[in-house]
Amino acid sequence: MDAIQQLALASGIAIGGLSGAVVSAILQRRAQAREARRLAGLLASGSSPSADAAHPLSPLLAAISQRMTALHGAHDEHDAQRRQLSADMVRLMHQTDGAMRAKDRFLAAISHDLRQPLQSMDLALERLRREALPAQAGDVGQLQAGMRTLTDVLDSLLLLSQLDAGALRAQAAPCELQDLFAEVLAAQAEAAQRAGVALLAHAGRQAVYTDPGMLAGLLGRLIDNAIKASPRGGRVLLAARRHGGEIRIEVRDGGVGIAPIHQPRVFDEFFQVGNPERDHRKGFGLGLPIVSRLAALLGTRVELRSRLHAGSCFWLPLPRASVLQRPPRAVLLDADAAQRDALAAMLGSWGYAVHAEAAVDAACARIGGGVGAVDAVLCAIDADDDPAWALIRAAASRQAQAARIVLCSAPGPALLELAARHGAQALSRPPAPSKLRSLLAQRPLQALRGAA
Structure with missing residues (x-):
């Protein structure tokens, strides 16, 4: 065999061997791929590859399988814990809602059961004050002060409950601040006089778009807070200033001020600065929490600026409105001409347009649209079956x-x-001017309470 034939034979043998090796490698890779797919299927199905213990990958696959089993168990345990936590949270929310509803029912029951006896006692004390001998005047005054404190606490707790329950809704309308400021300060005049504090107001011809009754209640509580914080001989200023498209209403006092560390908590319920002895003459820590909630209902916020020994300023912004053109309107029904004329004159001095009537039918005609929107209805009634109740029912509807x-x-x-039951407030006749003006200053809020 010559050299060429030997070379050809060697090349053929080499090519054949190489081809065989390639084919063998391909077949081996295919077998390994099938085996890998089979083992992967076992792992995916959760089966153990222990039956293939002779396979070189079996120890590794067994370890992977055990780890996956452990992970599945941990995942299931985590899901169970998450479901339990969710169930606990739902149960806690239901318990909290139930407790809040129970609190609201409790306060509503207290209001219904205590308000009428307290009102009867207040009217009786007012008669005693008028008839008391000089030696008895001090005792009667103390009784009236205690009655005011108890009534204020009850009213504040009930109002907080109504605000938290969402039972009150703001009814915005244009509101001229000059008249509203006068009503608010008149309602606080007696407390300011007792404390020796002067009340000042500056409103100009500003008007805002808001709920007048809620704003009056809010400002009244800020004024009350400022009076308590002021020293005898101090001053409290209620002012309105234009600030862009808004009106900024401010209540300023020259009292002791509030330290920065306490300022974030002044709107918390029952929190008080400088009253560790819980002297009820300094309040109960409910006024500013109510102020904060009323401001939220009015779509605004109350801000505070204060420095120790330099007084405090609480302020809130409200949208500006055009100045009102009409005075507030009152319908008065009283068959006694002398008392009717005296009360009409007093209401007129407060800026009211008064429609005074002696007959029930005439007064009801006024309510029925003869004078337009009415802001106050006052009715002299001395019996459960008095025909004058028809006017109160007409006003309610x-x-x-x-x-x-x-x-x-x-x-x-x-x-x-x-x-x-008719959503009316009762006053002695003739009414004390300060009490009557206080009720008139809160007129929309009283209407909301009656509807709640």
Whole structure:
């Protein structure tokens, strides 16, 4: 065999060997791929590859399988814990809601059961004050002060409950601040006089778009807070300033001020600065929490600027409105000409357009649209079956925004119960000017309470 033939034979043998090796490698890779797919299927199905213990990958695959089993178990345990936590949170929310509803029912029951006896006692004390001998005047005054404190706490707790329950809704309208400021300061005049604090107001011809009753209640509590913080001989200023498209309403005092560390907590319930002895004459820590909630209902916020020994300024922004053109309107029903004329004159001095009537039908005609929107309805009633109740019922159905005030010479429990059912407030006749003006300043808020 010559050299060429030998070379060809060697090349053929080499090519054949190489081809065989390639084919063998391909077949081996395919077998390994099939085996890998089979083992992967076992792992995916959760089966153990222990039956293939002779396979070189079996120890590794067994370890992977064990780890996956452990991970599945941990995942299932985590899911169970998450479901349990969710169930606990839902149960806690239901318990909290139930507790809040129970609190609201409790406060509503207290209001219903205590408000009428307290009102009867207040009217009786007012009669005692008028008839008391000089030696008894001090004792009667202390009783009246205690009655005011108890009534204020009850009213504050009830109002907080209503605000938290969402039972009150703001009814925005243009509101001229000059008249509203006068009403707010008049309602606080007696407290300021007792404390020796001067009340000042500066409103100009500014008007805002808001709920007048809620704003009056908010400002009244800020003024009350400022009076308590001021020294005897101090001053409290209620002012309105234009600030762009808004009106900024401010309540300033020259009192002790509030330290920076306490300022974030002044709107917390029952929190008080400088009253560790819990002296009720300094309040109960409910005024500013109510202020904060009322501001939220009005779509605004209350801000605070204060320095120790330099006084405090609480302020809130409200949208500007055009100045109102009409005075507030009152319908007065009283068959006694002397008392009717005296009360009409007093209301007129406060800026009211008064429509005074002696007959029930004439007064009801006024309510029915003869004078337009009415802000207050005052009615002299001395019996449960007095025909004048028709005016109160007409006001409740046709002028729900108006304050409804029943004037009684000698109210009994049944009459007070009837007034409450009609959403009316009862005052002694003739009414004390400060009490009457305080009710008129809160007229829309009273209407909302009656509807709640």
